[in-house]
Amino acid sequence: MTSAMTYAQLKAAQPDRYSQAADEFQQVIDAFEQDAVDLNQKVYQPIEYAWTGAAATAALAFIGASVDAYNATLEYMKRFVGLMRAGAEGIGDAQAYLRAAETLAANNGWTLTDDGLPQPVVPPTVHNRAMVEQLWQAMAANPEFAEFQDLLNRALSTAQTVDDQISAALKDPEQFGQGKNWEADAGRAASAVSALDTALEKAEIPAKGTSAAEVAAWWSALGQNPALQVQLIKDQPALIGALNGLPAMVRDKANRIVLADDITADNNLVHSLSAQQQQVEAEINELVSTGYATRPAGKLGELPTAQFQALKNQLQSIETRLSGTSGQLAALDSLQSQLDQTTVKWGPSGAETPLPPMYLLGFDTNASGHAIVACGDPDTAKNVAVYVPGLGTSSNSTHFSFDVQHTENMTMQADQDTGAQDNATILWLGYNAPQISPSEHALDVAGTQDATDAVPALTSFVSSLRTVNQNISNLTLVGHSYGSLVVGETASASHLPVNNIVLLGSPGVSVNKASQLNIDPSHVWAGAAAGDPVAKLGAFGVSPTSSDFGAHVINVNASGGLSMGTHGEYFDTYGNLNHDSGYSSLSNIASIMTGQYSNVTSGSPTGDGVIQGAEQGIINSGF
Amino acid sequence: MVVSRAADGGSGYQVDAQNLQALAVLADQIGQDAHALAAKASAALEGGALGGLQIGTALASAESGWSGQLVRLAGEASDIGSRLSSNATAYTQTESSVLESMMLRLGGPELAL
Numbered sequence: 242m243t244s245a246m247t248y249a250q251l252k253a254a255q256p257d258r259y260s261q262a263a264d265e266f267q268q269v270i271d272a273f274e275q276d277a278v279d280l281n282q283k284v285y286q287p288i289e290y291a292w293t294g295a296a297a298t299a300a301l302a303f304i305g306a307s308v309d310a311y312n313a314t315l316e317y318m319k320r321f322v323g324l325m326r327a328g329a330e331g332i333g334d335a336q337a338y339l340r341a342a343e344t345l346a347a348n349n350g351w352t353l354t355d356d357g358l359p360q361p362v363v364p365p366t367v368h369n370r371a372m373v374e375q376l377w378q379a380m381a382a383n384p385e386f387a388e389f390q391d392l393l394n395r396a397l398s399t400a401q402t403v404d405d406q407i408s409a410a411l412k413d414p415e416q417f418g419q420g421k422n423w424e425a426d427a428g429r430a431a432s433a434v435s436a437l438d439t440a441l442e443k444a445e446i447p448a449k450g451t452s453a454a455e456v457a458a459w460w461s462a463l464g465q466n467p468a469l470q471v472q473l474i475k476d477q478p479a480l481i482g483a484l485n486g487l488p489a490m491v492r493d494k495a496n497r498i499v500l501a502d503d504i505t506a507d508n509n510l511v512h513s514l515s516a517q518q519q520q521v522e523a524e525i526n527e528l529v530s531t532g533y534a535t536r537p538a539g540k541l542g543e544l545p546t547a548q549f550q551a552l553k554n555q556l557q558s559i560e561t562r563l564s565g566t567s568g569q570l571a572a573l574d575s576l577q578s579q580l581d582q583t584t585v586k587w588g589p590s591g592a593e594t595p596l597p598p599m600y601l602l603g604f605d606t607n608a609s610g611h612a613i614v615a616c617g618d619p620d621t622a623k624n625v626a627v628y629v630p631g632l633g634t635s636s637n638s639t640h641f642s643f644d645v646q647h648t649e650n651m652t653m654q655a656d657q658d659t660g661a662q663d664n665a666t667i668l669w670l671g672y673n674a675p676q677i678s679p680s681e682h683a684l685d686v687a688g689t690q691d692a693t694d695a696v697p698a699l700t701s702f703v704s705s706l707r708t709v710n711q712n713i714s715n716l717t718l719v720g721h722s723y724g725s726l727v728v729g730e731t732a733s734a735s736h737l738p739v740n741n742i743v744l745l746g747s748p749g750v751s752v753n754k755a756s757q758l759n760i761d762p763s764h765v766w767a768g769a770a771a772g773d774p775v776a777k778l779g780a781f782g783v784s785p786t787s788s789d790f791g792a793h794v795i796n797v798n799a800s801g802g803l804s805m806g807t808h809g810e811y812f813d814t815y816g817n818l819n820h821d822s823g824y825s826s827l828s829n830i831a832s833i834m835t836g837q838y839s840n841v842t843s844g845s846p847t848g849d850g851v852i853q854g855a856e857q858g859i860i861n862s863g864f
Numbered sequence: 865m866v867v868s869r870a871a872d873g874g875s876g877y878q879v880d881a882q883n884l885q886a887l888a889v890l891a892d893q894i895g896q897d898a899h900a901l902a903a904k905a906s907a908a909l910e911g912g913a914l915g916g917l918q919i920g921t922a923l924a925s926a927e928s929g930w931s932g933q934l935v936r937l938a939g940e941a942s943d944i945g946s947r948l949s950s951n952a953t954a955y956t957q958t959e960s961s962v963l964e965s966m967m968l969r970l971g972g973p974e975l976a977l
Binding site: 250253255256257258259262263265266268269272273275276279280284288291296300303304310311314318321325328332400403404407408409412 | 880883884887890891894897898901904905907908909911912914915916917918919920921922923925926930933934937940941944947948951
């Protein structure tokens, strides 16, 4: 039985005390949680390795039960502090109603008694009982009087409900464990863990190829059990991180776990290989110093002994693996650093500039590596660009950092041009880029197969962006070098939901007309530096910058005359070999991706685009 | 040093007694940390009791429950430390006296804890 809440009680209540107590209790929880973790990780788990036998079994059972009790208590404490906060907020809300009522009364010249009863102010000149009566009647007839009463009632009833329910819950032994059988609770906690495991088993992760809409619906349904979502990210980061249709933040969390695990694995491997290298070198030195490295071979003089040769071969194998692993490790460390950056030196002045948030939307080290890196949040951005890099791109190489920089440059230029931070650029290395350095003969070797193989993955990824973010105004697909062939093959295969296609330094895109890319040809843009040897090859069809192709040719303001430098500078901000101080290429890309088409400066078409004999033969042969 | 031997009934055991001793110290430290938290929990809830209303009364009455539970769990961790230390000491006896020591102290390996 609870007594009715009064005006005076509510006015005097101090919900801040509950908030403060909750904050202090939370500190206790945080410290106790560390104790629970330490008891499990630093005592229980090491004992499993340090001790075996009957006594160890008994010890583990005892300590395990204690760990369970710690965890069960922790859960109760968290729920308890949650109630404290709910109480503080509820009483705070009630007092807000009360203050609104008091303000209304004050505005009308009513005073409140200690019981919260309003009364009109009676002027000293009024001595007539009838006149006083009139003042009361006028107050009661005032439309705001009813509002005042409503506010006061709301305040008191809210406070009453909150106080009754929260205090009862705080004292409820069944809910919060006061005086409970803690061992039974520990058992229940274990059951809950088991239930989570069962739920995890049932939470079948969508198979590769599932539509983004289905993936989004699956994840949304899992949202009823956030613990399950968190556990899935931890347990299956590679699978979760690769799912198109999931929020960028989720994919980022998952892929960063994969990246961190790979860095750890590479570090371990480097240490192991280094140790092996030292051991084999010592054995070789031993052979040399004891005279067993060579043997007499008659006229041939001295030849290596079989043992010496075997050790040399082994050393070479170790050094090859060590070199490869160290190189990959350096690349992964570099990627990690770029993802963690919050500022970069940017623009002609190289001033330290805030960097939009970075997201790792895809990652693995298979083949030459794959990574999908976003600069800016693609789930909320108004303008999104997907940038497909070309020949030689590998996330297992430190050179990948330049591709990430290109991505950052596009977003930051778009942000600068629009004055709004609602742009995102995604570096999409979701395919096996041919691992050949750009050169005049590289494309002969590369062929089109890698581009053809990339089509399903790029189609799925680009299409998923609008599933997650339905407020994208401009979606632009940018292909550079061999990446433009990937873009061309993908766009010509189906109707991608993109507004613009930009082809830069392109050796051809497998189709001969902009109109074959399944978007309005007036939104196909192409640029090539005058001295870009790759763009001049026309190895995969008509050059997109030729007048025959029918794209808008954009100015890249690269003067040419230099070798490969001109092929890799379309995304630079400053300091490139062409002294492109206006960085018109980057400005034009940003103008296109933000839909500011009138700002795009035009370039000159290159040649007539007719494919001549031998080159045509190369295309037809399919490499 | 890792000790390994066949024990009664043919079942064996393996133990790194030095490591076990270190784990004993850790467990005891955890117990001391948890014990210190009991007083902090009490102080936090006492402050909440001053907020008036029934919520404050409930917080005041919960105070002894939480501090008692934390003290109890702190005791468990310290107890674990003490038992681990006792076992580690037993295992570091000389090779010839280990089994005897174990039986005397623990009433057999299976009763170690």
